[in-house]
């Protein structure tokens with residue numbers, strides 16, 4: 435019973451926020467509140483209207499303390515797939531998400547929302563096992579080395595266990611793994627024409643191009659839950675565009691990721707015998723410059739960390755002007771490269787609290 439009371443509190447708070455923030459009449463709010471209460475009493479759950487769902491997804495983005503890209507929260511494209519109930523049709527919807535969001539490179543921030551874990555005719559919770567819809571495999575080799583992305587080793591081993599066979603290259607795109615309830619998870623290879631990738635080249639140094647570095651165009655997070663008004667959407671993949679440092683200062687440069695800084699340094703002839711040459715810093719700058727240059731040259735949306743930081747400051751100001759508190763975690767909002775050279779670094783009064791709607795981490799399904 436108290437579980438229903440908790441859902442009811444969250445539901446009423448969300449419905450009130452929806453009607454007030456969108457300027458809908460209060461008499462309509464009252465009748466909506468009564469309908470939600472009746473549904474909770476009869477079935478222990480309720481359903482969002484399409485407008486409530488879209489508003490909730492956008493506000494969840496606006497609320498997330500760790501996102502630097504929130505200036506554009508109102509333009510999120512919301513695809514309602516709550517009626518899609520088979521693995522095959524979920525896979526089809528995910529293919530459509532990739533194509534729609536990629537948009538030939540003019541990336542559209544998009545979320546596809548599948549049924550919540552409390553849906554009435556539920557056949558079981560829907561989970562996408564992938565961390566992101568597009569990501570590279572990581573293989574532990576016989577010599578104890580890792581080929582590909584070390585961050586993907588566990589998931590890759592699950593895919594192999596479930597019957598997938600990778601090509602065994604450094605940049606193998608992983609399959610989708612979709613599970614409903616505790617049924618056998620189903621695997622779906624991504625059609626290659628859907629997966630846009632960017633080969634990384636440097637504007638001033640062709641020796642860099644010989645490194646053969648590349649990355650995929652669109653980051654589509656698929657393992658977080660979207661919580662709105664007491665309902666939990668356990669499969670709600672969402673994408674924006676990349677901030678360059680994610681690829682250049684973490685994914686390709688972390689020692690426990692692709693660890694490419696030594697090879698970048700050698701392509702520029704930096705002195706790697708001493709820290710004092712700042713060869714790692716020089717390599718980070720050149721690698722990140724190559725990422726931004728290559729994405730733009732290929733017409734793929736990307737934002738540099740200075741522009742992204744300025745956009746966040748504009749977002750924070752606009753929220754304050756609208757009388758809303760900004761939910762923010764400083765340690766995530768500063769970029770991993772030249773953080774003190776961005777205005778976010780010097781922003782003192784950033785606070786974080788528990789807000790809803792929001793995106794939340796969920797337990798790994800494997």
Ligand code: HEM
Pocket residue numbers: 491495498500501502503504506510543544545658672673674675676677680737742766793
């Ligand atoms: C439009 C361009 C966007 C940019 C440039 C951007 C940038 C970022 C960056 C750099 C991070 C930190 C990631 C990390 O350090 O690993 C982040 C976190 C996050 N972003 Fe955004 N974002 C964008 C759009 C979105 C959208 C559309 C959503 C959801 C609708 C979203 C939700 C989140 C969430 C939930 C996190 C925290 C993830 C976690 O806790 O692991 N972002 N964003």
Ligand SMILES: N/C(=N/c1cccc(CO[C@@H]2CCNC2)c1)c1cccs1
Pocket residue numbers: 653654655672673674675676677680
């Ligand atoms: N640019 C992005 N970057 C990320 C946003 C959220 C999470 C991540 C990856 O998070 C991993 C888990 C925690 N750090 C790495 C990356 C976006 C992905 C989806 C929408 S925007």
